[in-house]
Amino acid sequence: MSSVTSTVNRQFVLASRPTGLPEESNFKLIETPIPELKDGEFLARAMYLSVDPYMRGRISQAKSYAAGVEIGGVMVAGGVARVVDSKNPNFAVGDIVDPYMGWQEYVVSNGRGVRKLDPSVAPVSTALGVLGATGLTAYFGLLDVCNPKPGETVVVSGAAGAVGSIVGQIAKIKGCRSVGIAGGDDKIEWILKDCGYDAAFNYKTTADYGAKLKELCPKGIDVYFDNVGGTITDAVFMQINTFARMSICGQISQYNNAKPEMGPRLLGMLIVARAKAQGFLITDYMPRFGEALAEMSGWLREGKIKYCEDIVEGFENLPKAFIGLFHGENIGKRIVKVLD
Amino acid sequence: MSSVTSTVNRQFVLASRPTGLPEESNFKLIETPIPELKDGEFLARAMYLSVDPYMRGRISQAKSYAAGVEIGGVMVAGGVARVVDSKNPNFAVGDIVDPYMGWQEYVVSNGRGVRKLDPSVAPVSTALGVLGATGLTAYFGLLDVCNPKPGETVVVSGAAGAVGSIVGQIAKIKGCRSVGIAGGDDKIEWILKDCGYDAAFNYKTTADYGAKLKELCPKGIDVYFDNVGGTITDAVFMQINTFARMSICGQISQYNNAKPEMGPRLLGMLIVARAKAQGFLITDYMPRFGEALAEMSGWLREGKIKYCEDIVEGFENLPKAFIGLFHGENIGKRIVKVLD
Numbered sequence: 140m141s142s143v144t145s146t147v148n149r150q151f152v153l154a155s156r157p158t159g160l161p162e163e164s165n166f167k168l169i170e171t172p173i174p175e176l177k178d179g180e181f182l183a184r185a186m187y188l189s190v191d192p193y194m195r196g197r198i199s200q201a202k203s204y205a206a207g208v209e210i211g212g213v214m215v216a217g218g219v220a221r222v223v224d225s226k227n228p229n230f231a232v233g234d235i236v237d238p239y240m241g242w243q244e245y246v247v248s249n250g251r252g253v254r255k256l257d258p259s260v261a262p263v264s265t266a267l268g269v270l271g272a273t274g275l276t277a278y279f280g281l282l283d284v285c286n287p288k289p290g291e292t293v294v295v296s297g298a299a300g301a302v303g304s305i306v307g308q309i310a311k312i313k314g315c316r317s318v319g320i321a322g323g324d325d326k327i328e329w330i331l332k333d334c335g336y337d338a339a340f341n342y343k344t345t346a347d348y349g350a351k352l353k354e355l356c357p358k359g360i361d362v363y364f365d366n367v368g369g370t371i372t373d374a375v376f377m378q379i380n381t382f383a384r385m386s387i388c389g390q391i392s393q394y395n396n397a398k399p400e401m402g403p404r405l406l407g408m409l410i411v412a413r414a415k416a417q418g419f420l421i422t423d424y425m426p427r428f429g430e431a432l433a434e435m436s437g438w439l440r441e442g443k444i445k446y447c448e449d450i451v452e453g454f455e456n457l458p459k460a461f462i463g464l465f466h467g468e469n470i471g472k473r474i475v476k477v478l479d
Numbered sequence: 480m481s482s483v484t485s486t487v488n489r490q491f492v493l494a495s496r497p498t499g500l501p502e503e504s505n506f507k508l509i510e511t512p513i514p515e516l517k518d519g520e521f522l523a524r525a526m527y528l529s530v531d532p533y534m535r536g537r538i539s540q541a542k543s544y545a546a547g548v549e550i551g552g553v554m555v556a557g558g559v560a561r562v563v564d565s566k567n568p569n570f571a572v573g574d575i576v577d578p579y580m581g582w583q584e585y586v587v588s589n590g591r592g593v594r595k596l597d598p599s600v601a602p603v604s605t606a607l608g609v610l611g612a613t614g615l616t617a618y619f620g621l622l623d624v625c626n627p628k629p630g631e632t633v634v635v636s637g638a639a640g641a642v643g644s645i646v647g648q649i650a651k652i653k654g655c656r657s658v659g660i661a662g663g664d665d666k667i668e669w670i671l672k673d674c675g676y677d678a679a680f681n682y683k684t685t686a687d688y689g690a691k692l693k694e695l696c697p698k699g700i701d702v703y704f705d706n707v708g709g710t711i712t713d714a715v716f717m718q719i720n721t722f723a724r725m726s727i728c729g730q731i732s733q734y735n736n737a738k739p740e741m742g743p744r745l746l747g748m749l750i751v752a753r754a755k756a757q758g759f760l761i762t763d764y765m766p767r768f769g770e771a772l773a774e775m776s777g778w779l780r781e782g783k784i785k786y787c788e789d790i791v792e793g794f795e796n797l798p799k800a801f802i803g804l805f806h807g808e809n810i811g812k813r814i815v816k817v818l819d
Contacts, residue, residue, distance in 0.1 A: 196751075368746055390747040403739035406708055407730040409758030411536075416756045418749030 183220035268472030289314030297366025299326035447471030523560035608812030629654030637706030639666035787811025
């Protein structure tokens with residue numbers, strides 16, 4: 140049974156490694172034949188593909204937590220796709236699935252680690268955001284790494300991003316005061332109005348982050364969820380409370396530096412506050428995804444969590460959509476819509 | 480009952496706050512009368528007084544984990560002292576005790592939190608070192624913060640210091656490979672020969688810390704016990720393994736900076752390695768001191784742990800002995816002997 144209409148697979152491959160900010164010329168659109176299915180496999184066609192800041196690390200030469208993309212290799216990415224042909228009894232044509240498929244129109248999968256999505260729970264695009272990697276990142280990075288307690292102050296950088304916008308809402312659910320930092324008045328308005336942040340500031344129009352944090356966090360900072368690094372994180376470090384927990388989730392301000400940026404040495408503050416800074420990776424929590432998605436789906440249904448998708452139309456716009464992340468273009472989760 | 484022979488108490492008070500490296504003129508030797516004892520108190524005379532790097536934080540204006548010493552206040556320090564007069568039924572003249580007494584010859588105490596020392600277990604001076612704050616710092620900072628597992632590689636900076644020299648030995652007891660970093664060939668020789676370090680290097684004569692660490696840690700770095708900070712710590716950060724644990728115990732290379740030194744931003748490495756950096760303070764472990772001292776005393780008795788005391792003679796040399804810590808003068812625990 141097959142509903143494939145094309146024999147050609149369009150793919151974005153890595154043409155060259157960026158130095159500094161990625162450019163569209165670092166990626167190349169190629170066409171390859173769609174492979175024949177073997178027994179146990181299915182073919183799925185992309186509906187939505189993801190662009191995320193972490194991908195910058197995968198196309199860099201520097202050591203990272205996962206193997207990088209080789210020159211000529213298909214760019215990595217999560218996707219939401221519809222099964223269009225199947226030799227796997229567990230996946231039928233028409234099923235909507237979430238393969239880690241890369242920037243391409245078609246993917247062949249043996250189904251391992253692939254979820255079937257239920258459109259009645261939430262729009263399937265949420266499998267790339269609030270009910271996918273970024274939502275789970277917010278969930279485990281806040282709850283597991285930082286263990287926030289009612290009444291504590293949680294500061295979030297990149298607070299209007301795919302992860303940060305969810306972190307603040309989970310912090311509220313847990314009875315914390317949430318304070319967001321983002322770059323843009325529209326973003327600040329959104330996280331205050333829709334994401335339940337108690338306070339927030341636009342770092343682009345704030346001269347003294349330290350003074351602003353003092354004003355917005357009168358009881359100091361117990362938990363910091365860091366998506367950006369750099370001078371914002373410097374300011375937070377100086378105001379952490381005793382036994383503060385800092386979840387180092389992302390450092391988007393640093394990803395395009397050819398060599399490490401210099402900043403004030405801050406490890407001494409960890410001693411002063413007996414605090415911890417901890418990096419984490421969402422894939423390490425895979426055995427617990429089920430419990431987290433159940434809880435997140437519940438919160439979504441009850442209206443305790445809102446989300447925003449920043450949809451870019453068109454497969455050919457993937458590189459541009461990705462590069463825009465580093466200009467702070469997106470509010471919420473940026474997703475590229477490939478197919479209606 | 481009293482064996483007091485003097486009515487005068489010599490004390491070192493803080494005369495001025497240092498900018499940068501402390502100088503002897505920051506301290507002033509004064510004489511005050513020994514106070515009268517009230518019921519429940521005892522008077523003890525210092526035998527040994529401690530000098531430790533952490534004291535630099537207590538005489539600085541910057542925020543720290545404990546209230547600082549005021550100008551004119553007695554310099555803080557742990558001591559080992561002999562009871563010379565007592566109105567406390569639990570402490571008799573002749574008892575040897577470990578009050579947190581400061582840089583002074585006599586102290587009046589109500590006995591709260593004060594241990595009686597048993598000279599048959601170990602020389603009483605060890606209550607300031609291997610069986611005191613620095614030994615306990617090594618114990619909890621390594622075992623509790625980092626949870627080292629057999630076969631892991633543990634790197635220690637300040638490895639010939641009071642804390643670092645013990646950390647390497649506990650790491651060996653736990654079946655780890657221990658790699659020490661210290662400043663001086665005599666120190667390297669000592670930690671390799673007496674402290675059981677598997678490998679070590681003198682950072683003062685090593686041009687490329689990174690290359691040296693690669694050579695000495697062929698399986699990467701699982702645990703880092705940091706006493707120094709700065710460029711040594713930068714090099715370690717670049718070579719940590721997945722799920723590395725870093726105990727931030729001290730930053731002696733930074734304590735005398737008037738403002739934070741600049742260095743490469745390294746938090747991104749925590750994400751790459753899913754690692755944590757955690758500050759801690761030994762006083763937070765007070766409820767568990769008993770168990771730790773029992774275990775440490777056992778290791779000492781069995782010869783599994785050796786220690787070295789760097790004894791400076793004479794009460795009047797306290798400031799000089801303290802300042803020398805920042806020149807790396809000491810091997811092992813530096814202690815000032817006040818009384819024969």
